Amino acid sequence: xxxxxTNPDYLNGVPELLxxxxxxxxPMYGYELVQEIVRSTGERLEFGEGCIYPLLHRLxxxxxxxxxxxxxxxxxxxxxxxxxxxxxxxxxxAAQWMRVAEAVTLVLHGGNNEQRQPAIA
Amino acid sequence: xxxxxTNPDYLNGVPELLxxxxxxxxPMYGYELVQEIVRSTGERLEFGEGCIYPLLHRLxxxxxxxxxxxxxxxxxxxxxxxxxxxxxxxxxxAAQWMRVAEAVTLVLHGGNNEQRQPAIA
DNA sequence: CCTCCATGCCTCAGAGTTACAGGTATTTGA
DNA sequence: TCAAATACCTGTAACTCTGAGGCATGGAGG
Numbered sequence: 192x193x194x195x196x197t198n199p200d201y202l203n204g205v206p207e208l209l210x211x212x213x214x215x216x217x218p219m220y221g222y223e224l225v226q227e228i229v230r231s232t233g234e235r236l237e238f239g240e241g242c243i244y245p246l247l248h249r250l251x252x253x254x255x256x257x258x259x260x261x262x263x264x265x266x267x268x269x270x271x272x273x274x275x276x277x278x279x280x281x282x283x284x285a286a287q288w289m290r291v292a293e294a295v296t297l298v299l300h301g302g303n304n305e306q307r308q309p310a311i312a
Numbered sequence: 313x314x315x316x317x318t319n320p321d322y323l324n325g326v327p328e329l330l331x332x333x334x335x336x337x338x339p340m341y342g343y344e345l346v347q348e349i350v351r352s353t354g355e356r357l358e359f360g361e362g363c364i365y366p367l368l369h370r371l372x373x374x375x376x377x378x379x380x381x382x383x384x385x386x387x388x389x390x391x392x393x394x395x396x397x398x399x400x401x402x403x404x405x406a407a408q409w410m411r412v413a414e415a416v417t418l419v420l421h422g423g424n425n426e427q428r429q430p431a432i433a
Numbered sequence: 434c435c436t437c438c439a440t441g442c443c444t445c446a447g448a449g450t451t452a453c454a455g456g457t458a459t460t461t462g463a
Numbered sequence: 464t465c466a467a468a469t470a471c472c473t474g475t476a477a478c479t480c481t482g483a484g485g486c487a488t489g490g491a492g493g
Contacts, residue, residue: 196451196452196453196476196477196478197450197451197452197453197476197477197478197479198324198450198451198452198477198478198479199324199325199451199452199478200324200325200326200328200329200405200408200409200412201322201324201325201326201408201409201412201413202324202412202450202451203319203320203321203322203323203324203449203450203451203479203480204320204321204322204450205321205322205412205416206450206451207321207450208321208416208420209416209419212419212420213419220470220471221470221471221472222469222470222471223470231418231419231422232415232416232418232419233414233415233418235411235412235414235415235418236412236415238451238452239451239452239453240470240471240472241451241452241453241454241455241472241473241474242450242451242452244471244472244473245450245451245472245473246450246451248472264459264460265459265460266458266459266460266469266470266471267458267459267470267471268470268471269470269471284321285420287321287322288321288322288416288420290356291321291322291323291326291356291357292322292413292416292417293354293356294353294354294356294357295326295329295330295353295409295413296413297352297353297354297356298330298333298334298349298352298353299329299333299406299409301352318447318448318449318450318479318480318481318482319448319449319450319478319479319480319481320449320480320481321450323479323480324450324451324478324479324480325479327479327480328479341441341442342441342442342443343440343441343442344441359480359481360480360481360482361441361442361443362443362444362445362480362481362482362483362484363479363480363481365442365443365444366443366444366479366480367479367480369443385488385489386488386489387440387441387442387487387488387489388441388442388487388488389441389442390441390442
């Protein structure tokens with residue numbers, strides 16, 4: 192019955208891709224990112240803090256992001272920014288996403304292509 | 313260094329989606345499916361037998377597929393077919409894929425949409 | 434004749450990511 | 464005064480794919 196508790200379909204790697212892309216547009220802090228993901232996907236996707244925070248920590252330790260602590264009205268925020276290395280990683284991730292999306296679209300909408308064999312000439 | 317051994321990005325659930333879609337077009341056996349996935353995705357994706365066989369067994373036990381054994385030239389093949397229930401599942405899976413793909417595309421290509429608040433009037 | 438490769442089925446351990454529930458602390462509004 | 468929003472954090476469980484391996488038959492080439 193229960194749909195699927197963990198590892199929902201098609202979302203593997205998506206949080207990382209979205210975080211990198213959104214942070215490339217402007218620096219943000221974790222709590223803000225969680226909400227911005229909901230907003231920017233038109234409410235199609237939502238990732239909890241339990242997904243985003245560990246991800247941010249991992250990306251920072253990899254050198255993909257840098258973190259800067261800020262005090263705002265008595266509250267602390269950790270603002271993240273994409274490094275040069277992170278931009279390279281984003282480009283690769285986006286390319287890989289496109290590759291997968293093309294593949295799936297081919298099969299879903301592409302009907303039954305005949306087997307191509309380009310011939311040597 | 314090593315790219316990523318397991319859990320490649322964006323592929324979670326994709327084998328199931330492709331298997332259902334390809335079997336909807338025509339019944340196939342496991343070994344054939346492994347090759348057909350490579351072909352029909354234009355060599356963009358490839359899933360090993362260690363992924364496909366357990367998946368077929370699971371889908372059969374769920375009632376999504378039916379299996380029929382055939383003897384062909386001394387070799388045995390297990391040919392799978394999508395059940396009515398499986399077609400429903402495929403429709404749901406495809407819809408869910410579209411939802412995710414739209415969300416990611418929105419963020420990747422959609423630039424920086426301003427926050428919409430449709431206003432009650 | 435014998436060997437290698439393709440066919441065709443199968444299983445298992447390992448790796449990696451997300452979900453969910455829970456924890457802490459401050460500020461704001463009712 | 465109390466609840467909710469803000470803002471950070473962690474750990475466990477769950478799930479799927481990878482890669483390597485095993486078994487057996489048939490056909491092609493030396």
